[in-house]
Amino acid sequence: MDISHRQFTKKIQFKDALGNPIAGKAIRVEQTNHSFLFGCGAFDFMPLMMKGDDDYYKQLTESWLDIFNYGTLPFYWGNYEREEGKPEKELLMKTAKYLQDKNVKVKGHPLCWHTVCADWLMKYDNETILKKQLERIDREVTGFAGVIDMWDVINEVVIMPIFDKYDNAITRICKEKGRVGLIKTIFDKAHECNPNATLLLNDFNTSINYEILIDGCLNAGVPISAIGIQSHQHQGYWGREKLEEVLERFSSFGLPIHFTENTLISGEIMPAHIVDLNDWQVDEWPTTPEGEERQAKEIEEMYRILFAHPLVEAITTWDFKDGAWLNAPSGYVRKDGSQKPSYKMLKNLVRNEWWTNTSVTTDENGFATVSGFKGEYKLSADGLTASESLTDEGELVVTLK
Amino acid sequence: MDISHRQFTKKIQFKDALGNPIAGKAIRVEQTNHSFLFGCGAFDFMPLMMKGDDDYYKQLTESWLDIFNYGTLPFYWGNYEREEGKPEKELLMKTAKYLQDKNVKVKGHPLCWHTVCADWLMKYDNETILKKQLERIDREVTGFAGVIDMWDVINEVVIMPIFDKYDNAITRICKEKGRVGLIKTIFDKAHECNPNATLLLNDFNTSINYEILIDGCLNAGVPISAIGIQSHQHQGYWGREKLEEVLERFSSFGLPIHFTENTLISGEIMPAHIVDLNDWQVDEWPTTPEGEERQAKEIEEMYRILFAHPLVEAITTWDFKDGAWLNAPSGYVRKDGSQKPSYKMLKNLVRNEWWTNTSVTTDENGFATVSGFKGEYKLSADGLTASESLTDEGELVVTLK
Numbered sequence: 001m002d003i004s005h006r007q008f009t010k011k012i013q014f015k016d017a018l019g020n021p022i023a024g025k026a027i028r029v030e031q032t033n034h035s036f037l038f039g040c041g042a043f044d045f046m047p048l049m050m051k052g053d054d055d056y057y058k059q060l061t062e063s064w065l066d067i068f069n070y071g072t073l074p075f076y077w078g079n080y081e082r083e084e085g086k087p088e089k090e091l092l093m094k095t096a097k098y099l100q101d102k103n104v105k106v107k108g109h110p111l112c113w114h115t116v117c118a119d120w121l122m123k124y125d126n127e128t129i130l131k132k133q134l135e136r137i138d139r140e141v142t143g144f145a146g147v148i149d150m151w152d153v154i155n156e157v158v159i160m161p162i163f164d165k166y167d168n169a170i171t172r173i174c175k176e177k178g179r180v181g182l183i184k185t186i187f188d189k190a191h192e193c194n195p196n197a198t199l200l201l202n203d204f205n206t207s208i209n210y211e212i213l214i215d216g217c218l219n220a221g222v223p224i225s226a227i228g229i230q231s232h233q234h235q236g237y238w239g240r241e242k243l244e245e246v247l248e249r250f251s252s253f254g255l256p257i258h259f260t261e262n263t264l265i266s267g268e269i270m271p272a273h274i275v276d277l278n279d280w281q282v283d284e285w286p287t288t289p290e291g292e293e294r295q296a297k298e299i300e301e302m303y304r305i306l307f308a309h310p311l312v313e314a315i316t317t318w319d320f321k322d323g324a325w326l327n328a329p330s331g332y333v334r335k336d337g338s339q340k341p342s343y344k345m346l347k348n349l350v351r352n353e354w355w356t357n358t359s360v361t362t363d364e365n366g367f368a369t370v371s372g373f374k375g376e377y378k379l380s381a382d383g384l385t386a387s388e389s390l391t392d393e394g395e396l397v398v399t400l401k
Numbered sequence: 402m403d404i405s406h407r408q409f410t411k412k413i414q415f416k417d418a419l420g421n422p423i424a425g426k427a428i429r430v431e432q433t434n435h436s437f438l439f440g441c442g443a444f445d446f447m448p449l450m451m452k453g454d455d456d457y458y459k460q461l462t463e464s465w466l467d468i469f470n471y472g473t474l475p476f477y478w479g480n481y482e483r484e485e486g487k488p489e490k491e492l493l494m495k496t497a498k499y500l501q502d503k504n505v506k507v508k509g510h511p512l513c514w515h516t517v518c519a520d521w522l523m524k525y526d527n528e529t530i531l532k533k534q535l536e537r538i539d540r541e542v543t544g545f546a547g548v549i550d551m552w553d554v555i556n557e558v559v560i561m562p563i564f565d566k567y568d569n570a571i572t573r574i575c576k577e578k579g580r581v582g583l584i585k586t587i588f589d590k591a592h593e594c595n596p597n598a599t600l601l602l603n604d605f606n607t608s609i610n611y612e613i614l615i616d617g618c619l620n621a622g623v624p625i626s627a628i629g630i631q632s633h634q635h636q637g638y639w640g641r642e643k644l645e646e647v648l649e650r651f652s653s654f655g656l657p658i659h660f661t662e663n664t665l666i667s668g669e670i671m672p673a674h675i676v677d678l679n680d681w682q683v684d685e686w687p688t689t690p691e692g693e694e695r696q697a698k699e700i701e702e703m704y705r706i707l708f709a710h711p712l713v714e715a716i717t718t719w720d721f722k723d724g725a726w727l728n729a730p731s732g733y734v735r736k737d738g739s740q741k742p743s744y745k746m747l748k749n750l751v752r753n754e755w756w757t758n759t760s761v762t763t764d765e766n767g768f769a770t771v772s773g774f775k776g777e778y779k780l781s782a783d784g785l786t787a788s789e790s791l792t793d794e795g796e797l798v799v800t801l802k
Contacts, residue, residue: 216617
């Protein structure tokens, strides 16, 4: 598969602090970050923040940071603001800033969703619910701007107005405003609060329904930055054919595509007759050696296909460790924190095969041609360094200091 | 079922030509047309126009006119303009005017569709195809304005860009522009050419796909006057439950609903495994006595449900006589022109049960309270008459001359 769009080749002139070309020198070229967003649920950083020096979470999050440069933090309204007017801002801000300090881009998930919604909203009429929804968006998007500039703005709208498992405030307002009407109102507010934010529409429905919904939104002027596609594969790997078919259909809009919630499990797969994954409640769902080998192979194939697609900008695995959502063996690490084959496979892809660590030698005028994977770089020679973002073909002058 | 929204009660003062109240007189109240559009495919009027005094078509169209006040005429591009630049305008205009003279409202069907499309379009690039599509809309919508002011503007868009039975010009441009983008371009043109026209979006897909498509279009400002729903039931009657469920879902937009293409057959039903009805090609598809009884019952139930729904403004039966589309026994009359039980049933509904023919007596000041089904009326006494549209509760002064 062609992944040349993930790479750059660039002519760089290296100079010293006095402006003289650094001629005939070996320059170390060390990648420090990817342009591509290799993401994972970062929920485990929250207990670390709460518990301080807890060994289990320290080790867990360190192995997380050894692969990922992008994390999703939970802003489920029903958990974030259990009691009206008392949001969990402090913990979330601390966690987000911790990740930011580790060079990890953070996404908030989600601003509007009918599930894990705040029950206390249901005592209000629809007009008030919508008003409070917009105020919440202002509070979170404005309040976290600069720390979190990427949001799953509205989640699972295809099913939202017909969701009938239980009454909730968001289904009520979606019924009243219609899907596109609600999306537009919600996105417009988020965009107004942080015009630089990356704003995602996100859904598990990858059918023609979602295509038509996106089409309608874009024609109605909804400021969608990227299309979010969930791919929880508890019932078995989609396989190359379905994955490529989904990519082809959602590419037609020309927007960036984010795989926002990816799951592949390393145990028995969930029976096919389950329609809502949440209906599969089990006490034990063991990871198995054969399952772990299969999971690693499937994740590898999937990441290779997605990395090769020019419009895909991000892949987020939903669970870092086993036993999170649905108690599934869905992680890169087992419950005890030990690493599965999938962990080692992905780390090798992200930090070795798709990672650049090389050196070049400058000519008599200080020029060298540098090639590598797009991202952040440390360039150095004789104890002098520079940090540069290397993502395109343009010529560059770099001063090592 | 409540059908009071189809009726009016009105206080009318009757006066003579000199302005004196007509006191203590019996006034004949005779309905001459319905506000509701009872429609049918009017294709059989075209051979009548071509053949002149042909007995078969004369009798056929006369029995048509005994029930219907609304007809659909074919503007399939591939038939209407078999050779580029040579449209069948003369025949269509003659037929439409004939119907108009008979007090029948005419709808043109369709302005844009991927099926029965003009093959000669395929030699052009997409930009030219779209240009010719818009020119055709201008030619037909402007050219027939005043005679045809109602159009199925664009047909079956849910499947349009993924239609893969054969290559065609419209699927090509729909793929390129997207569903909502093409709909908007096409509707904007039709609206520009006749701002007073009733413009329909029409589809056989009644799933959530079509709901989301309409939602997107309305939010994108597409000037849709009414939602068109096809209901070809060659594979069996939907039944009350499905019909009410469809009505409920498509009512949420608050727009008028037209059942644009209704079929119920009076023979064996088509097997359920057929996905595209066009794939069922049979030489003979007989009407049967039991089938005819069943058809009449099903049509009756359906019309009663639709007539009772406040947003439904029109029902069009697709085939007037058996052996038209798919050679199906789908008509109100058999191939020989004889009337089926469904014909008699519907004529009784439309021209008797839901029809007003009564008289009232005025008081000493010429006032009388008139009730009836909304529509056009002839009011008369002692050889003096007036024609009035009676559709609301407001008071009215009528001068009989």
